[in-house]
Amino acid sequence: MPFTIDFLSDGHVLEWEATVDGAVATERDNYTPRFYVAPRDPAADLDLTTLQSVYDQHPDVVATEMDARRPGFRRDEEAVLAVDVAHIDRVTPLARQARQLSDYPVGDLACFNVDFSREFRYCLETGADPTPANELSTLRLSLPVTETSNDVYGELTVAGDTVTGSPTDLLTAVQGALDAHDPDVLVCSTSEIVPTLYEMATDAGVDDFSLSRWSDVDYQQLASRSTYSSYGRVGHSPARYNVPGRAIIDESNTFFYGETNLDGVLDLVSRSKKPVQELAWASIGNVLTAIQICEAHDRDILVPWNSWRHEFYKPMGTLHDADRGGFIFAPEVGLHENVHELDFSSLYPNIICTRNVSPDVIRCDCHSDRDDVPGLGYSICEDRGYLVDVLQPIIDARDEIKAAIRREKERDDPDEDRLAELEGRSGALKWILVACFGYQGFSNAKFGRIECHEAINAFAREILLTAKQRLEAGGWRVVHGIVDSIWVTPDLDVDDEDRENLETLATAITEEIEIRLEHEAHYDWVAFVPQRESDAGALTKHFGKVAGDDEFKIRGIEARQRSTPPFIEAVQRDCLDRLDATRSPDAVLDCLQDAIKRLHAGTVPVEQLVERNRVSKPLEGYSQNTQNVAALKRAREQDLAIHPGQDIEYVVVDDEKSSRERVALAHEEIASYDASYYETELVRAVESVLAPLGWDRTEIRREIAETRVPELSAYTNPAKN
CATH class of the missing domain: 3.40.1820.20 (B family DNA polymerase, thumb domain, alpha/beta motif)
Structure with missing residues (x-):
């Protein structure tokens, strides 16, 4: 079970297996990656012999053969050209040549199994399991921000110890830690540490420095840094490096390691067949794609290089009905007492599995006369869709992990290490389940289909409306509902003896819908925040006090925003405590005024x-x-x-x-600092707390102005003294 795989310039491959005594390398010299070429249109009568003869003469091609494979879930087995390549880095350039031959009209040929990441491709084609057989050892290297752009470091933290001094001092500390720990994983605050250390060693004349476990190769650059845009948000991808024999986790370029932990990463390694290093830098969609590719591979389905799925024909009325999102019940702005939150467990993934929503079976030809999707008239084949086989094991595994977490927490002496492992794995699986719905509408998804996206939303709207009607009939009033969650409070027009028990209602709804409706939380009160420039409720901004606990659940307001300074967050949370204790805006304003005084007195740490x-x-x-x-x-x-x-x-x-x-x-x-600026930010944060009670920024400032005791410090700005 190799936990990391290295590719050498001569085409050889190194498989590194973690053992109790360190890592062991096995060198392979017979690996040849493969891609495929087939007609884009299954009805096209294309002769691939010309293309085959061109590839047979190419020096980077080891062999070619005509093979029988399925180029898609909706295509039968047909003749395709298989091309075996001498080195993994030559797959994409060779596949690109298939599009450039004048013998075939542009667009008539399609390539498959092309754009796989290197280690993932190796595991997929050879059947190697990248799940480590033994626990992986780690070593962390980190830099302060002031060092990140330097060609020579003057400070470096090695395994938790900060080292300063000459390049030789730092290199000696790193080499000593490597010798002492012999880590399988290097966790770096930035991957640029790798080439910089080698450059420092060269300049300082330190010949025996090496991060690598393979004496012939120090490190390899896998990708250059780049900037990208995703859903209107700009992102940065740092350069990626590889050190033979060790996996690198770049903390500036990892989602799953940052959001979960190494246990969460390793859980997904076992499901996606992406080794640790590739899993660490992969996005949610990238990992979900890998899991789907594994399922397609098991079904002998080829993976398209570029998706070209056309959207099925729809009448204008169907287009209108289909172009809608999930269920939304506008929140009732204000503070509501005795509120219960109910959530459908993994609603969208469970819709996929219980309703068999999958790209290969939606709107099938064999049941075109059926109306299986509510409101849209789409049919769904009775054959089990591949997406169900992808998601059901993940849903079941997460349910089991969550149950194990509950059991562990109920113990008198919970094992914190065990809890961290379980929560890391649960968190990693949660993100995959969150992404599976949106992936179906993603234009570049390998196997997505917009009709699946539309069908999932249609089922979700029907399910939430059914739940809402059933809850209201049972004597509960819905105060908010969005996508998969509903907030209810007792309907005061219904006598207590006539109101159905909420747990009983949830069980009945679960049985009817076949997706578990869970009682997420009971709140002493919940406040729904209005929009900034409107009296309408903001869909994703609310906060509430969990019943029988000191905990608040906060969504959307400043305390949950990543840009909010710690001081503003702390004051807002103090205001929530005051509101909970008194239900009084005056108490909240007292908290605000105290914070403003501290700001203008210059006593808030910068x-x-x-x-x-x-x-x-x-x-x-x-x-x-x-x-x-x-x-x-x-x-x-x-x-x-x-x-x-x-x-x-x-x-x-x-x-x-x-x-x-x-x-x-x-x-x-x-x-x-600029106290006046931060005062404005404080008022904005307190407005979020008091807006459900009818207060806006103008009223808050007026109240502060009327009650504030003038002091000299109130008219001075410590930033300008």
């Missing part, structure tokens, strides 16, 4: 006022002098590289300025 914002474009791309621009100017002045898609952290020191003096970067020595 590290509690750090804002973190994402950079969306290069400095030259901004036309307005925003705070981000000021921060980017300061970063450039200090030779710090901040790329689009990365975060920048700063404190606002004088918001009236438009130059780089407007802010100070978080790592700088900061003497003062």
Whole structure:
């Protein structure tokens, strides 16, 4: 079971297996990756012999053969050209040549099994299981932000110990830690640590420094850094590096390791056949795609290089009905007492599995006269769809893990390590289940289909409406509902003895719908926040006090926003405590006034006022002098590289300025801050708390102005002294 796989320049492959005594390498010299070429249209009568003869003469091609495979779930077995390649890096260039031959009209040929990541392809084609047989050892290397752009580091944290000094001092510390721990996984705050350490070793004349377990290769660069846009959001992908014999996890470029832990990563390794290193940098969609590719491979289905699924014909009326999202019941703005939250367990994945919604069976030809999808008239074949086989094991596994978590927490002495493992695995599976629905509508999805996306939404709307009607008939009033969750409170027009028990109702709805409706939480009260410029309720902003607990559930407001400074978050949470204890706006305003006094007195630590914002474009791309621009100017002045898609952290020191003096970067020595600016941010945060009670920003400021005791400090700004 190799936990990492290396590809050498001569075409040989190294499989690294973790053992109790360290990692053992097995060298393979007979691996030849394979891709396929077939007619795009199954009805086309194309002769592939010309293409085969071209590939037979290519020096990077080991062999070709005509094979019988299925180029899609809706296609039967047919003749395709299989091409075996000498080196894994030559697969894509060779596949691209199939599109350039004048003997075949453009668009008539399609390539399959082309754009797989390297280690994943190897595991898929050879049957190797990348799940480690033994526990992996790790070593963490991290840099302070001030060192990230330097060619020579002056400070580096190695296995938790901060090392400063000359390059030789740092290299000696790293080499010593490698020798002592012999880690299978290098966890780096940035992958740029790898090439920089080697450059430092070369410049310092340290010949015996090496991160690698294979003496012939120090490291390899797998990809350059890049900036991308996804759903309107700019992201940054750092350069990726490989060190033979060790997996690298780049903390600046990992979703699953950051959101879960190594246990969560390893759970998905076993399901996706993507080894640790590739799983760590992969996106949710990338991992879901890998799991689906594994299922397609098991069914002997080829994977298209580019998706070209046409949308089935629909009348205008069907287009209108299908182009709708999930269920939304507008929240009743205000503070509601005695509220219960009910959630359908993994609603969309369970709809897929219980209703057999899958790209290969939706709108099948064999049942075209059936109306299986409510309101849309789509048919669904009785054959089991492949997507069900992909998701059902994940749903079942997560249910089992959640049950194990509950049992562990109920113990008198819970095992914290065991809990961390279970919660990491549960979290990783949750993200896959969250993504499976949206993937069906993604234009570049390997196997997605928009009709599946539409059908899932149609079933979801029907399910939530059924639940709403059943709850209301049982004596409960729905105060909010969105996608898979419903908030209810007792209907005061119904006598207590006539109101059905909520647990009994949930069980009855579960049996009718065949998807478990769970009682998520009971709240002493829940407040639904209005939109900023409207009296209508904001769909995703609410907060509430969990009954019998000191915990608040918070969604959408400042305390849950990643850019909010810690001080603003803490004050908002204090305001929630005051509101819970008193139900009084005055108590909340007292909390606000106290925070404002501390701000103007200059007693708030500057590290509690750090804002973190994402950079969306290069400095030259901004036309307005925003705070981000000021921060980017300061970063450039200090030779710090901040790329689009990365975060920048700063404190606002004088918001009236438009130059780089407007802010100070978080790592700088900061003497003062702009109290007036942070006061405005405080008022905004408190408005979120009081808005459900009918207060807006204007009223809050008026009340503060009337009750504030004038002091000299109230008229001075510590940033300008």
